[in-house]
Amino acid sequence: MKINKRKSNKKIITIITSSMIILAVLYCTVAYFNDLFPFNSDKATNEQKDAGEDQKKSTAVPADGKDTTPKGNTSTDGIIAVDFTSFNQSTEQIQIRSLIEAVSNSGSCTLTMVKDGVTVTKTSGIQAGPTTSTCEGFNISIGELSPGDWQTTLSVEIGTRKGSATKTYKVQ
Amino acid sequence: MSIITPKKRIITTLFAFIALSLIGTIIASSSMVFATPVVGLNPGFIINDNIFTNDQTMTVKQIQDFLNSKVPVCDTWGTGGSTATSRRDYIRSWGYDTPLTCLRDYKEGGKSSAQIIYDVAQKYHINPQVLIVLLQKEQGLVTDDWPGPWQYEKATGYGCPDTAPCDSQYYGLTNQLDWSGKMYRAIMNDSPTWYSPYVVGNNKIYYNPGPYNNATQSYYGRFGTKADIEYCGSSTVNIQNRATQALYDYTPYQPNQAALDAGYGSVFCGAYGNRNFYLYFSDWFGSPQFGNLVRTRENATVYLISDDDRYPIADASILSSLKPFGDITYVTQSYLDAKSLGRTLGRLITSSSGTIYYFDSGIKLAFKSCAQMVDYGYDCTQPALLSDYLIGSLSTGPSMTNVFQTTNGKRFYIKSGEKKEIYDDASLQKIGVSANSNTLNESAISNLSYGSPVIRDDVIVTSRETGSKYISQNGRFIKLSAYLLDSDAFTKLSDSKLDSASINEFTISKSFNGFAQNSTGKKYIIDSYGKTLLSNPEEWLGSYTTLTDTIFGLIPNSTQPVNSRFIKVDGESTIYMVIKGKKYSIPSWNDFLNLHIDKSTKWALLPKITADSIPTSKPIYAPGGLVKSSSSAAVYVINGLLQKIALSSFAVSDDFGIKGVITIPQDYVNIYATDNDKLNNFVVCDNKKYLANRGVIYEIDAKASTMYGYSSAVGSLWDDIGCVNLDMSSRLLSTYSFVKEDDSKTIYLIKDGKKHPISSMARYDALGGLSNNMLIVSNRVLNTIVDGPAV
Numbered sequence: 001m002k003i004n005k006r007k008s009n010k011k012i013i014t015i016i017t018s019s020m021i022i023l024a025v026l027y028c029t030v031a032y033f034n035d036l037f038p039f040n041s042d043k044a045t046n047e048q049k050d051a052g053e054d055q056k057k058s059t060a061v062p063a064d065g066k067d068t069t070p071k072g073n074t075s076t077d078g079i080i081a082v083d084f085t086s087f088n089q090s091t092e093q094i095q096i097r098s099l100i101e102a103v104s105n106s107g108s109c110t111l112t113m114v115k116d117g118v119t120v121t122k123t124s125g126i127q128a129g130p131t132t133s134t135c136e137g138f139n140i141s142i143g144e145l146s147p148g149d150w151q152t153t154l155s156v157e158i159g160t161r162k163g164s165a166t167k168t169y170k171v172q
Numbered sequence: 173m174s175i176i177t178p179k180k181r182i183i184t185t186l187f188a189f190i191a192l193s194l195i196g197t198i199i200a201s202s203s204m205v206f207a208t209p210v211v212g213l214n215p216g217f218i219i220n221d222n223i224f225t226n227d228q229t230m231t232v233k234q235i236q237d238f239l240n241s242k243v244p245v246c247d248t249w250g251t252g253g254s255t256a257t258s259r260r261d262y263i264r265s266w267g268y269d270t271p272l273t274c275l276r277d278y279k280e281g282g283k284s285s286a287q288i289i290y291d292v293a294q295k296y297h298i299n300p301q302v303l304i305v306l307l308q309k310e311q312g313l314v315t316d317d318w319p320g321p322w323q324y325e326k327a328t329g330y331g332c333p334d335t336a337p338c339d340s341q342y343y344g345l346t347n348q349l350d351w352s353g354k355m356y357r358a359i360m361n362d363s364p365t366w367y368s369p370y371v372v373g374n375n376k377i378y379y380n381p382g383p384y385n386n387a388t389q390s391y392y393g394r395f396g397t398k399a400d401i402e403y404c405g406s407s408t409v410n411i412q413n414r415a416t417q418a419l420y421d422y423t424p425y426q427p428n429q430a431a432l433d434a435g436y437g438s439v440f441c442g443a444y445g446n447r448n449f450y451l452y453f454s455d456w457f458g459s460p461q462f463g464n465l466v467r468t469r470e471n472a473t474v475y476l477i478s479d480d481d482r483y484p485i486a487d488a489s490i491l492s493s494l495k496p497f498g499d500i501t502y503v504t505q506s507y508l509d510a511k512s513l514g515r516t517l518g519r520l521i522t523s524s525s526g527t528i529y530y531f532d533s534g535i536k537l538a539f540k541s542c543a544q545m546v547d548y549g550y551d552c553t554q555p556a557l558l559s560d561y562l563i564g565s566l567s568t569g570p571s572m573t574n575v576f577q578t579t580n581g582k583r584f585y586i587k588s589g590e591k592k593e594i595y596d597d598a599s600l601q602k603i604g605v606s607a608n609s610n611t612l613n614e615s616a617i618s619n620l621s622y623g624s625p626v627i628r629d630d631v632i633v634t635s636r637e638t639g640s641k642y643i644s645q646n647g648r649f650i651k652l653s654a655y656l657l658d659s660d661a662f663t664k665l666s667d668s669k670l671d672s673a674s675i676n677e678f679t680i681s682k683s684f685n686g687f688a689q690n691s692t693g694k695k696y697i698i699d700s701y702g703k704t705l706l707s708n709p710e711e712w713l714g715s716y717t718t719l720t721d722t723i724f725g726l727i728p729n730s731t732q733p734v735n736s737r738f739i740k741v742d743g744e745s746t747i748y749m750v751i752k753g754k755k756y757s758i759p760s761w762n763d764f765l766n767l768h769i770d771k772s773t774k775w776a777l778l779p780k781i782t783a784d785s786i787p788t789s790k791p792i793y794a795p796g797g798l799v800k801s802s803s804s805a806a807v808y809v810i811n812g813l814l815q816k817i818a819l820s821s822f823a824v825s826d827d828f829g830i831k832g833v834i835t836i837p838q839d840y841v842n843i844y845a846t847d848n849d850k851l852n853n854f855v856v857c858d859n860k861k862y863l864a865n866r867g868v869i870y871e872i873d874a875k876a877s878t879m880y881g882y883s884s885a886v887g888s889l890w891d892d893i894g895c896v897n898l899d900m901s902s903r904l905l906s907t908y909s910f911v912k913e914d915d916s917k918t919i920y921l922i923k924d925g926k927k928h929p930i931s932s933m934a935r936y937d938a939l940g941g942l943s944n945n946m947l948i949v950s951n952r953v954l955n956t957i958v959d960g961p962a963v
Contacts, residue, residue, distance in 0.1 A: 044242045044315035047208075048455065051436040051448055052312020059311065059329070061322045061337070063267030085424075086375045099369040099424060103333045127367035130330045130355060130422045134369035 080163030082156045085134075087169050094140045094171065098154050100126065100133040100163070107158035109135035113150040113169075120144055126158065145171045210432040213450045214461065215377070216410045217561050219302070220498075222477050223463030224415035225360055227293045228502050230300045236286035238304065238456075239276035239314065246274035247318040259318045268321050275313045278324065280345050288346050296353035297507075298360075301457045303328075303349055306422075309448040328352040329422070352422075359418040370420050372411050377420060379428040380404035380441040404428070404441035412561040419446055462498025464562060465491070468505050475508065478558040482511035489615030490517055496534040496565050519616060520545065520555035523563035528555045532616035533579075536566040544572055549589040549620050575600070575609035576617055582671070583609060590623030593674035595644070596666065599628045625674040630722040632667040635675055641667070645720055648679040655742065655779030656686070659700035664726040686782030687714030690724050699778050700742070702730035711737055713753025714785060738768070738775035741783040747775050748783070749792055751814060755783065756792035756843075766794030766897050767813075790840045795890070796897030798830055801838040809851050810844065812891030817847035823952050824851050829867030829899050847888055853953055854887025857895030861887055863905055865953045866914075869898045876906035881925025881958050908947035909940070913954055919946065926960030935963065 044052075081101035088095045096111065107126040112119060124137035135154070150171055155164040230238070247253075248271045250260030260270050278285040289307075293300035308314040310329035324344065326332050330351040331342030342351055358366035370377075380403075409426060411417050420426075423445030431442035436451060438444070453460040465485075467474045474491055475482040485491050521536065522528045528545065529536035539545050542552040575594065576584045584591040585605060594600050597607050603626060627633060627644050632652065634641050642649035643665070656662065688703070689695045695709040695716055703724065706712060737750040738758075747764055748755035758764045765771060793799060793810055798819065800807045808816035809830055819825055828851075853864045854872075861872040861882070870876075877883050890898070911927060912919045919936055920927035930936045 043244055045455075047436040048308075048452065049312070049315045051444070052308055052315045054312075054438065055310065055444075055448075056312045056316060056320065056323055059322065059326065059332070060266050060320060061325075063321070084376065085369045086371045086373065088371055088373045095371050095373075097369050097371055097375070101333065103331050103339055128331075129369065130328070130352065131333050132369060132424055134367050136367045 078161055080156050080158055080161045082154055082163040082165045084154065084165055084167050089172055093142055094145060096138045098135045100156055102133055102158055103128050103131065104133050104158045107156065110155045111138050112153045115148050115150045147171050208435045210435060210447060210451060213432060213447065215426045216416060217412045217461060218416045218419050218446055218450055219460035220463040221413045221415045222466055222501060223460050224299055224302055225297050226299045226463065226501055226503055227297045228504060232286050232290045235289050235300055236284065239286060242315050243274045243276055243317045245317065246277060248272055250318050263320055266320065272318050274317055274319060278345065285345060288349060292349040292353040296357035298353050298356050301453065305449055305452045306352060308452050309445060355421065356418045359421055360414050362414065368417060368421050370411055370417050372414060372417055374408050374410050376406050377409045377424065377426045378404065378406040380425060380443050419449060459498055463501045464497045465494060465500045466503045467500055468508060469502050474500055476517055477511060478562055480512055481514045482508060483514040483517040483556045485517045489618060493532045514556055517556050518550060518554055520550050521558050521563065522555035523558060523560050530572050531566055532612040534566055535569040537569040537572045537610060539572045544574065547574055547586050547588060570610060573608050573610055575605065575607060577609040577611040578614035579611060580614060582614060584617060585626050589620060591617050591620040592623040593625040593670050595625060595627035595631065595633060595668055595670065599626045602628050622673040622677055624677045625670055630720055632662055632665045633675060634667060634669045635672045636669045637672045642675060648681060649675060650681045650717060651683045653683045653779060653781035655781045656700065661698050661700060661702050661727050683781060684717055685785040686779055687716045688719045689716040691721050697734050697782065698727060699730055699732055699782065701732055702728035704730045704732060704734040707735045711750055711752060732776040733774040734776040736774055739778045739783060740775050741780050742777050750786060754789040755786045756789045759791045759793065763794040766796060767893060769893050769896055790843045793834065794897065795894035796830055798825060798833040799836055799841060800833055801841045802835050803838050807833055811888060812894035814844050815847065815891065816844040817888050818850045820850040824853060827853050827864040827866055827950050827952060849888060851888055853956060854885045856887045856889045863953065866950050867899055868901045870901045870905040873904045873906050876904060878925065879906055879922050908945055910946035911949045911954065912946060913951055914948050921963050925958060927957040928960040929962045931962055
């Protein structure tokens with residue numbers, strides 16, 4: 001009986017070689033999709049691109065300029081959202097800062113602080129920021145406010161739109 | 173008909189397995205999302221002021237290269253994408269059309285996008301990397317390979333409130349970037365004409381604009397109603413620098429924990445502007461939080477920037493300790509000039525709280541008192557005032573201790589501006605100091621000079637640098653010879669290492685030579701095996717070092733025969749004999765044997781330093797030999813240790829049994845003291861008189877003295893070693909009543925101090941003559957006996 005050994009060896013070599021090639025392809029596929037070596041150079045990752053694309057699609061506007069992207073709660077038209085963002089007391093002054101949900105360089109802010117029948121009122125214009133606006137103030141001298149709880153109201157007017165926020169601040 | 177063999181079945185199965193793995197992996201890879209949580213984002217300090225304002229980070233070319241790298245291929249015609257709707261269709265759905273222009277290729281007013289970014293960065297002194305990240309986080313423009321035209325109109329989102337369409341007065345890439353740069357610069361300058369909703373300090377910042385509207389699949393504007401405002405919540409954020417304030421001016425939200433956990437992903441009530449700014453910046457340009465170490469390209473001096481101050485750093489170890497503050501970034505000289513120059517940064521820092529810290533390796537340790545700072549060589553008024561953020565960036569370690577352990581295992585007691593190296597806990601205990609310590613880099617105390625080490629007595633200290641060893645005793649060090657280092661003598665003594673600089677703070681005695689004495693004056697030789705009490709210290713005349721009784725108690729007894737005074741130097745072959753503080757080489761084995769009073773063959777192996785401390789004299793020849801110098805005819809008999817006596821006749825030396833003359837240099841001969849007399853047949857050993865006759869020495873006892881008439885005979889004085897080398901007869905001379913010369917027939921009767929010839933053998937027999945009472949004598953001996961009448 002004749003045993004053809006050479007033929008058998010060839011098959012094994014072929015199988016091993018094929019397996020190695022397949023494994024290499026396998027790795028390259030995984031590496032490509034997961035930005036592994038050698039596909040992890042300076043190019044943007046999928047995560048980065050996806051996050052950018054989400055932002056892009058959320059801000060798309062029609063070429064005719066009519067932005068149909070849902071913006072805010074339409075039931076509050078005529079109202080400008082206003083909130084206090086900061087109240088900081090130093091030895092010389094009290095800083096009060098605010099956020100106005102509109103981009104505008106016009107309008108007015110009125111800050112009213114009441115305590116024990118004493119009222120302190122300050123007014124300012126409005127400063128537009130990149131995506132919001134803020135009152136052009138307020139830095140109040142510490143001498144104007146005695147220690148205690150002050151009922152503080154900020155009223156904002158931009159054209160016909162109005163908004164306000166109220167909060168009690170304790171002056172030390 | 174085909175037959176599937178087992179081998180074929182295995183191959184088929186293998187291929188099927190691999191194929192399925194391949195398909196599965198491709199499917200899994202294409203659909204898997206790996207959300208890496210955001211790490212290190214501090215909502216009060218998103219980006220460092222210095223990084224934010226460093227306009228030198230990129231050139232136009234570097235910006236262009238960067239943009240090219242993010243979009244290797246631009247999908248100009250919108251043909252890419254994997255969704256059912258093609259990109260071109262999507263673009264057309266908004267009323268636009270291809271071709272599309274990617275940011276890398278975009279031009280406006282004849283300028284490339286890279287040039288526009290660069291110009292705005294230079295105009296407002298804002299880091300171009302900040303502008304690049306801004307373009308990405310607002311519109312994804314940097315990575316977008318099919319950007320729509322609207323993305324350029326509101327490229328940075330400037331003038332785009334959440335509750336209304338964007339304001340067209342801000343449209344355009346250049347316009348958008350310019351407004352952004354202007355706003356950033358105004359905030360950084362704390363411009364009195366630019367008002368910000370936030371301050372550096374505590375601020376209320378929301379997590380999200382408002383609740384999610386299921387109907388529109390989007391969020392409401394954040395201030396629709398009071399309920400909307402509060403829906404996703406807020407928290408107080410302590411904004412710690414102007415750059416972070418500027419970011420919140422742009423995007424007034426902070427990410428909640430879920431948004432942070434989602435990496436770049438989206439979550440309920442999440443806000444991503446500032447989170448993505450941090451992520452993109454970190455991924456593309458490194459940590460945005462640390463950029464307080466700066467220098468110019470022209471000057472290598474590195475400064476630590478804290479608020480409006482700059483502190484030069486002169487010490488590389490200090491710079492190394494500030495690693496938590498990030499890498500060094502390059503700035504312009506004008507940037508530096510705008511900062512107040514503080515004093516050179518030392519190891520003391522303080523924050524607004526007033527606590528003064530010592531820092532090293534990114535750790536800050538609070539000092540307990542001003543006195544402790546003085547101990548560390550600092551003035552209490554020296555600390556550099558750093559921002560709370562920088563102080564907070566350093567890990568908080570335990571309070572400072574006066575015991576300082578280095579990362580390489582040394583310990584120092586820090587006191588009065590000196591570092592005193594600590595030998596061990598027992599040494600520290602001796603001065604009443606707690607062993608509590610902090611472990612820091614040794615470079616942190618490089619400013620301190622070495623003081624006297626904290627070390628107890630009766631221990632061995634080894635120099636780290638040289639390996640030299642010393643005995644610590646009474647505030648000084650006694651250097652131990654290298655020959656004793658690996659011996660058994662000092663193994664019971666504690667042995668630890670100190671720096672050479674510490675060792676040099678003590679008085680160092682010359683190398684210990686092995687000669688030592690205890691507190692009572694008992695003298696020892698300490699060799700490699702231990703100590704030996706010297707029974708004859710006067711022979712050694714060494715320079716004895718006084719060691720404490722404690723040390724003597726720890727040194728084992730040596731078994732070496734040191735007291736034999738025969739020594740050999742370790743590693744050499746010559747044997748020496750020590751006599752009166754000198755060592756004499758022994759020229760031959762026979763001399764060695766003959767110099768030994770007990771005829772033993774033992775010697776002590778001594779360390780070279782011990783042997784070398786004993787002056788070397790000439791060779792010593794054993795007693796019982798004849799020597800002469802080459803320059804003189806005089807022949808001497810060596811009749812003791814370092815003593816000789818002139819020989820008058822070889823007939824005498826024959827009677828002593830001494831033969832053979834050794835000729836040696838005159839100076840060798842001179843080491844022997846010379847007896848005033850010449851050698852005769854009489855010799856005195858141990859106060860006894862002897863007669864030398866034909867090579868044998870006979871004791872002249874009292875009876876013999878009378879019999880032979882030797883009462884007045886004077887003999888030469890031989891010492892113990894000389895005598896032991898004589899061939900002593902076991903019989904007293906008085907046991908011999910008869911004498912005769914070897915070659916003579918005349919026999920003499922010895923009686924009454926005279927010799928009496930015997931006339932005949934019969935008479936001899938009658939007188940009691942026997943073979944054992946007749947002594948054969950030499951002619952010289954016979955002539956020492958006075959003649960008497962015949963009998």
